[in-house]
Amino acid sequence: MKPIRLGMVGGGSGAFIGAIHRIAARMDGHFQLVAGALSSDPTRAQASADELGLRSYSDFNDMAQAEAAREDGIQAVSIVTPNHMHAAPAVAFLRAGIHVICDKPLAATPEQAAQIAGAAAESRARFFLTHNYSALPMVREARALVAEGALGDIRLVQAEYLQGWLSDDAQSKQADWRTDPARAGAGALGDIGTHAWQLAGFVTGMTPSHVSADLSSMVPGRPIDDDARVALRYPSGTKGGLWASQVAVGQENGLSLRVFGTKAALEWRLDTSERLVFTPKDGPAQIMTRAQDRSGSFRTPPGHPEGYLEGFANLYSDVAAIIRGDDSNADRVPGLADGLSGMAFIAAAKQSSDRDGAWVEVMA
Amino acid sequence: MKPIRLGMVGGGSGAFIGAIHRIAARMDGHFQLVAGALSSDPTRAQASADELGLRSYSDFNDMAQAEAAREDGIQAVSIVTPNHMHAAPAVAFLRAGIHVICDKPLAATPEQAAQIAGAAAESRARFFLTHNYSALPMVREARALVAEGALGDIRLVQAEYLQGWLSDDAQSKQADWRTDPARAGAGALGDIGTHAWQLAGFVTGMTPSHVSADLSSMVPGRPIDDDARVALRYPSGTKGGLWASQVAVGQENGLSLRVFGTKAALEWRLDTSERLVFTPKDGPAQIMTRAQDRSGSFRTPPGHPEGYLEGFANLYSDVAAIIRGDDSNADRVPGLADGLSGMAFIAAAKQSSDRDGAWVEVMA
């Protein structure tokens, strides 16, 4: 099978997530990166593209049109720009009939999100959102367990995403745009809170109808939330909590999910990402590993640690299958609905926090 | 040094916490149990007392008067009855000039709490409340670290107490009164939530000024809360969360505390009670053990596991020292103020939950 021709918007030299997407795209051999608009600075765009041996564009609109016109043009594009720069390229490539693989969250504003949704509705091309953590094998197994009823009725859900790297007013390229309301839209809530939101939804198959939020800016002078505590209510009566923080000193990347049902509970933590703790009501906790996984989302035998990059690669491989016409795993690949749900979560949480924690409906 | 003569109210055969108090009282040899009103059922009271070789009373008021009149009467009494039966004996013994060691929470209602407070104010006898978890060595070390500024300014506090044993409508003596509003006053909130509240306050030295709560009765037909999610706000701007649940399937006794400051973080969990994880902002996490403890609250070298009973025994030993006139460690022994604070927490959380999560001031 020939690799799918891939383009990239953003991800010039020094970028973080662009390099991740490139490794993920080549890990399983399903994609070949051939073109890019890697930077809004034309010189830098060209230099970065040369380093990678790509056709270079200084403008993503030009790129979308030119690639669509080429016989050997890209079939899919990865968008790895800051949040406020997702919508414009996404719309351009969707209109050009080119599949879009977009980093999360969907956009910086509800308006931008709506633009993407509109373009997607009118395009024959597909839209994917890289909520990579939900592509890890033990997360997929967790979802399977819930879906088959192994937990019974779900009563309690607790999702956390704790980081400490923004506990100071440190300056870095990564920190810069993430703490700028104009470019990020939301702080901890958007950057990592949406991951926790999507993870909880992916595993439980349920979405909260109402949230009550308390957003804080713990670092003096910071114009955006760096700590978000959100209480969740589900239509079923299930209660939950979501806590996202970037000022939790000492936490490197503390994503975790706990779900308690009437029959069993499960716990998953990113820092032991290849273990899933499943505890039946009347028995010992079971430490599930990939030996128990039924998704097949890995490359090595159990006990050979895989992780973050492989999670991204799982998504790219699933996307490749879809692009090649195989939709059998499409339901586990995050897409527009996840993005819109995340945007609705951000909007409701902000509104609730502004109203001192009043319960606000999530309008997905 | 001669053992302190101790009495007990409650704790007849089949009782749980009474047996715990008796082991704790004799572990370090500071107390000798000599008298008791072990049950409201006179026959059972006598039988239980006979088994333990105690002077038996069928009424705690008689006991308070008789013991106060004897030359060799009890010097202290342990009250280990259900919550609604704390106040009457506590008042009786305080009035008789006999020190009171009372199980938590302070009482089932604010009125009962006020009665104890009134009696304590007029008595020369002391009042102690057995929040045993805060007497464990690594918790005491955690408190010392916060007090000396090792964490910097505290930004985030998260306390959890998760159990699964009431996830069904099972019947047992222990479950029975704990799910009866008249006898317990509050459910998860009172039985375990007050432990988490006291633990967070003990370690951080701070008390939230406002709470926003969502109380649930997850088991159909249960007339009392079995899950309590409470958001916390401190006068300093610190934010926090407290989650107490008795329907968290698979959780045996999951008490934990996490505190994040500007300079460091700490995490303690009851299921690894002899480890304290201290993570400075710019260095590896440190797994502190009793080798680092400075409270001396143990009997064996590090690596020889101690736990629950020893925590109770630490309290009894501290109480013995106070009764014998040594107040040097009195500040680490929970007492009336802790009890009243717990009652204020329960009241505020209930009020907030009734008002759909509105922020309510904690009137301690």
Place this chain on the structure above:
Amino acid sequence: MKPIRLGMVGGGSGAFIGAIHRIAARMDGHFQLVAGALSSDPTRAQASADELGLRSYSDFNDMAQAEAAREDGIQAVSIVTPNHMHAAPAVAFLRAGIHVICDKPLAATPEQAAQIAGAAAESRARFFLTHNYSALPMVREARALVAEGALGDIRLVQAEYLQGWLSDDAQSKQADWRTDPARAGAGALGDIGTHAWQLAGFVTGMTPSHVSADLSSMVPGRPIDDDARVALRYPSGTKGGLWASQVAVGQENGLSLRVFGTKAALEWRLDTSERLVFTPKDGPAQIMTRAQDRSGSFRTPPGHPEGYLEGFANLYSDVAAIIRGDDSNADRVPGLADGLSGMAFIAAAKQSSDRDGAWVEVMA
């Protein structure tokens, strides 16, 4: 039921293991300590006895005779002296018809061990050896799992007991006699190696027939072993290893056991003493807790940490039952056979190490 009258030899002020035995004896209320020969120094013996309110003896032979003659004399005695002082008092009390509870290892020399064995054979009194770790609930459950065949045929056994406290030539009362060949008999091998040996035997129900050992004195000038590596061969073809070290820097009290069979494996570690990891060949690891224990060897519900002192107390409670005529649990209480097995292990390991690791038969 009236407490059993208990005496003690050794355990004067400043002693470690004597205080442990006293707490264990009183924890469950089955014993009352009434007499002692607490020190070979008469003044110190008297002072220590006064502090504890005991009848004091300056000589254990006098004590054995006097107590045997009294109507209210002791029924059992705890021997908590250094290894070389076990045999003489054990023989004296056994001859006087008083039950003996002796700390491990059995003795400092094979000759002393034989004296105890001889006296025990001629006495109607019982002899118990406090291998306390095998009295912890999850260890007892491990043994039950092996006994019922849950592991299939056992192939591999690995026992470790690692400490770091003797990594220097530090001076202390505890270190002093333990590194003196005349008083200790053996170093790491005897002090902790015999614990690991007994633990492995207790759980697996099997004893190695041959050992190959490499004993070292890692601290320059130390006249006794402080590190012992022993390979084990069982009659069944099972292979094993035992590693005991007192120079494993950073290890507080690292006792552990791993057993691999044809059908399942189990792992137990003292630092997580209330968990037993059971891994069937074709399924996830199960984290067993006291909720799965079938020995009933505890005082609190699962999740309320118990440990070292409670293990000792389990032994004292079992011993009390035996003294009172109930032998139903006698097979789980270590006694003379365990002591002689430990002595045979020491002798065989020393001989093997002297012969550069030649395989030596264990002559139990």
Place this chain on the structure above:
Amino acid sequence: MKPIRLGMVGGGSGAFIGAIHRIAARMDGHFQLVAGALSSDPTRAQASADELGLRSYSDFNDMAQAEAAREDGIQAVSIVTPNHMHAAPAVAFLRAGIHVICDKPLAATPEQAAQIAGAAAESRARFFLTHNYSALPMVREARALVAEGALGDIRLVQAEYLQGWLSDDAQSKQADWRTDPARAGAGALGDIGTHAWQLAGFVTGMTPSHVSADLSSMVPGRPIDDDARVALRYPSGTKGGLWASQVAVGQENGLSLRVFGTKAALEWRLDTSERLVFTPKDGPAQIMTRAQDRSGSFRTPPGHPEGYLEGFANLYSDVAAIIRGDDSNADRVPGLADGLSGMAFIAAAKQSSDRDGAWVEVMA
């Protein structure tokens, strides 16, 4: 920088380690796979090569000559055949001046190893051995800590590699040649024991001079060792142990290393591969992560789990640098000396086991 042109011998469809090498080679973009002799079966070789888009050869000798003659011929070759088929292709490519990246162990027999050594000595091409675990960041950091003296003098070394997958006489392509003495040379000892041996040597910088071994075939009828217990003695007086087993039921891939020095200890386990526990003699254990790593051997920030594939990719990236002329990290890349050391270990362990555990010198 243009990718290095890479060939492969072995690794046809269905192979395990060949696919791993391919992912590792492309992960960081330093290699492009262009040619292969993927199977000894010509039809299968061609089919596998077609699938990967490679120039296909049915014979590795032809391949070596043809590629050496091409202007655009391969610059390096990966050898991923069973052990007994390492030497012949390695010699062929070394003679052709093509760099060799060979899977471990070096060979099935000492004679084969000597052939490789001879060819390497006469070739200008380099020889690399993929002991991938020593390329993980925390292992490299462990080595740096030892090298800078953070542990003081090393006293004790314990390496383990435990797997359970061969606990039955199950048939599979992977199991087949690994349990055939002719193709594997050694069983657990060679397949995983050499990994543990290299890991211990890499981290400590020391090699044992003598071993005493006990090799077993636990599965009835198996003609090769599946459990190897080896005691180690170092010239410095350091003692150690190495345990490799393929019948340790429930163990997926349990590689671990513990090192105890006079000043500190360290512990690393593959199942928590991104943590290194460093315990100074007088302080709490420190949980080091990539935040403390100084090797830079990773692609993502701390907290984003990397693992097995990335370890392989670290080696491929280091090899790429060396091929391109940068030897600054050559000392951390395993090569011929490691391979010969592993062979000497196997030979000495077999000889010792045949002589009932006699201490045998390791003739490296």
